[in-house]
Amino acid sequence: MVQPDEERPAYLRRDGHVAVITMNRPHAMNAVNAAMSIALQDAVDEFLADPELRVGILTGAGKAFCAGADLKEVAAKRSLIGPDQHERGFGGIMKRLIDKPLIAAVNGYALGGGTEFVLACDLAVMSADATLGLPEVRHGIIAAGGGLLRLSRRIPLSIALEAAMTGAPIPPEEALRWGLVNRVVPAEQVLGTALDLANRIARNAPLAVQASKRVLYQAATLPDWADEAWKLSDDAARVIMRTADAKEGPRAFAEKRKPNWAGR
Numbered sequence: 001m002v003q004p005d006e007e008r009p010a011y012l013r014r015d016g017h018v019a020v021i022t023m024n025r026p027h028a029m030n031a032v033n034a035a036m037s038i039a040l041q042d043a044v045d046e047f048l049a050d051p052e053l054r055v056g057i058l059t060g061a062g063k064a065f066c067a068g069a070d071l072k073e074v075a076a077k078r079s080l081i082g083p084d085q086h087e088r089g090f091g092g093i094m095k096r097l098i099d100k101p102l103i104a105a106v107n108g109y110a111l112g113g114g115t116e117f118v119l120a121c122d123l124a125v126m127s128a129d130a131t132l133g134l135p136e137v138r139h140g141i142i143a144a145g146g147g148l149l150r151l152s153r154r155i156p157l158s159i160a161l162e163a164a165m166t167g168a169p170i171p172p173e174e175a176l177r178w179g180l181v182n183r184v185v186p187a188e189q190v191l192g193t194a195l196d197l198a199n200r201i202a203r204n205a206p207l208a209v210q211a212s213k214r215v216l217y218q219a220a221t222l223p224d225w226a227d228e229a230w231k232l233s234d235d236a237a238r239v240i241m242r243t244a245d246a247k248e249g250p251r252a253f254a255e256k257r258k259p260n261w262a263g264r
Helices: 034-049 071-075 114-121 147-154 157-167 170-179 187-202 206-218 228-243 246-252
Strands: 010-015 017-023 055-060 063-068 102-106 110-111 123-127 184-185
Touching: 010 034, 010 184, 017 187, 055 063, 055 187, 063 102, 063 114, 071 123, 102 110, 102 114, 102 187, 110 114, 114 147, 123 170, 123 187, 147 157, 170 184, 184 187, 228 246
Parallel strands: 017 055, 055 102, 063 110, 102 123, 123 184
Antiparallel strands: 010 017
């Protein structure tokens, strides 16, 4: 028998072409344990497998987004991931590039692994009452869930070093200033704003959106005159130009109607 959403440690809800994935351990501020990590990966896999779901939103139940690793589990020497998750990291998203766009709707407290989830997403909408940060050094550990790998790619190295070595919280205005998040809004508007952003993306040709995401990430460390960078762009363009959607887009424009994307 399938558990109702309120009893599952993470679950997916459909909203048109958008998948809203909710971390659901509000009693523990959505801290990550193995059960939540496995449920979250299942939700991510469901999102990726469904061609009708074009954009994902990751958020938290209750007043927190995610408090990071469940330190009670760490203290008890219990794993925070499932036995088959080592190649993908906790939640199934930390160690892989997800083709479809993923937006963090940071509805509240998001430190440690919570910030790492935000960094693993492509875009982020943050509550004016929320806080980011990597406080792991204060507990004798490091941000090993991807935080140390991704933070300096999003913000200047000196700012990333200060955040990682002091463990100090990053308030919303600083997160917005340094480009860690795309929007800061009142708490009650976080999910709605994220859904609006997701739907703006979902209106576009899904394969073109996914290809654009891949090229941006893969070329991020390459100079724009590098042959390798241009090969990435040219190869992606050749693939996209052979799709049905690449024919539908200009046809719909000429006929002054909305395009009907086939995702192929």
